[in-house]
Amino acid sequence: MERSLEIIFGLIEEKKYALVREELLENNEADIAEIIEEVNDELGTEKSVILFRMLPKDISAMVFAYLSSDCQVDIVGGITVKEVQNIMEEMSFDDMIDVLEELPANVVDRILMRTDKETRKLINQFLNYPESSAGSLMTIDYIGLKKEMNVGDALQYIKIHGMDQETVYTCYVMDAERHLEGIVSLRTLVVSDSDETIKDLMHEDFISVNVMDDQEEIAQLFKKYDFLALPVVDKENRLVGIITFDDIMDVIEEETTEDFERMAGVLDDSDKEYLDLSVIQHIKNRVPWLCLLTVSLMITGAIIARFEALMSQVIALVAYMPLLMGTGGNTGTQSATLVIRGMSLGEIELRDVGKVIWKELRISMVLGAVLALINFAKIVLIDRQEPLIALTVSISILIVVIFAKLIGGLLPMAAKKLKIDPALMATPMISSITDMVSVIIYLLLATLIMGITL
């Protein structure tokens, strides 16, 4: 692909478009889409539209579906509404909905005007499902069978209704009112005798999801059961669509990226790639948490200011403050990250809170003791400070590590209990809290141990 890209850039420069087309069609749809995106980014939309128009009708829809939404909007701006509509007609229903969700409203209106009334109604219905619901993920391209059919009829039906690649391997058995009664896999149909009836072959203990269910729960189901597809039903248990594994892989990726971002104090609800996001948007995503964290750091500063008298008497104490705060942040982050990830994989449930605390308590006591000992030795032997200072620092470290690990384990679970995203309780949050607590512990202990009156 990389090589093909270079060749095409060269040919565009020489305006040898017949050769560009030839080279372009050497690639598969996903790679063609990547080439068009590169051209769009580097040479402008005018050129990418020329390339896109070169594609034969049967593959242009697939290429279009692979493009990023930014590039889709660019391309749509450069071609006629008629052309857009042709692409839409070739696309699978869920891909089409994804595209329509991103396009400017006036373009959507113009496309909808040209479709028949029934399709328009269906599209509008899909566009209205909440963003992360089963409804917004599903497609209507599935094979529906009747339980009275025999295998021969069913295979004949499938053969006639030439269908979408992603939807054929599980067939859905419905009654006259579209109530879902069972599922049967194409595998079963192919290996069964042609006079067996669907009724005898279908599974009736299938799992289905409701159209308003959240995509995160659905992703958990896919991971647990290794489904290829899952039926989506409405309140009356009527089949309204199916969700396929490839869309779920995208969901899992999005949710994971969101976790990473939130754990780093970035609030991004755009699903856009790092490089596609404008500087302004990056700033907007990062500034809220930073301001909040600044306030917490100001409070930590104010606490320290209270102890100025202590520090001016024993200035050596100051040099160990970063050690205390850093150790609290690092150890707390470890625990918080493991617990957050464990919860998002469904490995840790809220009822495990006792086990988590007990585990972190034992871990933190050992780690705290190890770090306390290392630091005690270093302060006495290398820094040649008074043993009282070394004692203050090491006892503080022990307490801070235990506190940080416990709060790191507990806070994400408390957040989940309160229906707040646990990922928000990661690094920045934990280290803010441990910063404050560790300076308090350290400076109080110092006053106590060194017998200084403030």
Added chain:
Amino acid sequence: MERSLEIIFGLIEEKKYALVREELLENNEADIAEIIEEVNDELGTEKSVILFRMLPKDISAMVFAYLSSDCQVDIVGGITVKEVQNIMEEMSFDDMIDVLEELPANVVDRILMRTDKETRKLINQFLNYPESSAGSLMTIDYIGLKKEMNVGDALQYIKIHGMDQETVYTCYVMDAERHLEGIVSLRTLVVSDSDETIKDLMHEDFISVNVMDDQEEIAQLFKKYDFLALPVVDKENRLVGIITFDDIMDVIEEETTEDFERMAGVLDDSDKEYLDLSVIQHIKNRVPWLCLLTVSLMITGAIIARFEALMSQVIALVAYMPLLMGTGGNTGTQSATLVIRGMSLGEIELRDVGKVIWKELRISMVLGAVLALINFAKIVLIDRQEPLIALTVSISILIVVIFAKLIGGLLPMAAKKLKIDPALMATPMISSITDMVSVIIYLLLATLIMGITL
């Protein structure tokens, strides 16, 4: 499932095992496995083995495959080698290999002794593939066709070779020496006329991977092309197995968990769940990074100690140190996390390094200026400190934010360039570096601006 679990716990206590069996079989295989695991954890292996032995032969293998490896080892310890072997024979080949990899060597030997020579050779070959290679992920349960067959023959062949659920939807066309010549989907076979030949229907521009390829690259391919399965070939392009999407979903999950852990300074190579890992193992996973970070925090402390004279003259400076270090850590973490995630999704390539720097530079200048202004105002108006202190703090913040964002963007990319895992360059690493740099900048600026000679 939760309700079923409660009922079963109750029935076990009352020793009503006939009813336990009845209740157990109300669930599907994945849920039965979960119940047996709970019983194993809470009531001991003796009870879980009783439950496992209740299962009909045809579902026990599937349940076994769903169990965690810890629980598998427990169950195997409680049943006879003959029983283990029966389960193995029912399992799909790749699941069997997964189990064998976890079992104690003496058990594996006893199982292998009872298999025929050819299977034993094959198993040994599979057990020898490197852990994260295509070879260790693949299964040999696939449908192989010849290009001379027609659709009718092919469907008949599939019908006779009753096959594994996960492997049927893509069929592989090979010549007499097992060289892979093309692929054809079951969908295509079903919708085509029975006298068409495979040769005319198969795709010859398929994508395959080599048996030694790394699982991370393979996962990228699955994500890009939405494959159901991917063929694995040896150096001579002979088909040796296939990898299916469900195994890849597990790989993606593992790799992501590894990223999370490394970004938090935890080095865990066990793939075990948080709750299953012993306290000792948790400590082993967490202590190396903590010790390294402690050394870096000691250095930061030593730097501060050098400036004791400055601080004892202007003790107010101490109160703003956490602000500087915390802001550096927080802003750097944001950038590092976004870049690391972008690279692991393939959104950011090494050649984008210029774009990343330019983006982070602009973002950091704005964010740095905002934070500098907020802090200047607060220090002068609320803390009522001298403007010179406020100036020192705000200029330091501006410089620290720019530095932290640039290093946060650059360091993960440098790591990738040097073939080190970028995830290791996240929070703990970045905040250690920014801690050091920010105290140096701050204290140097203070000496300069406030005109203090040390």
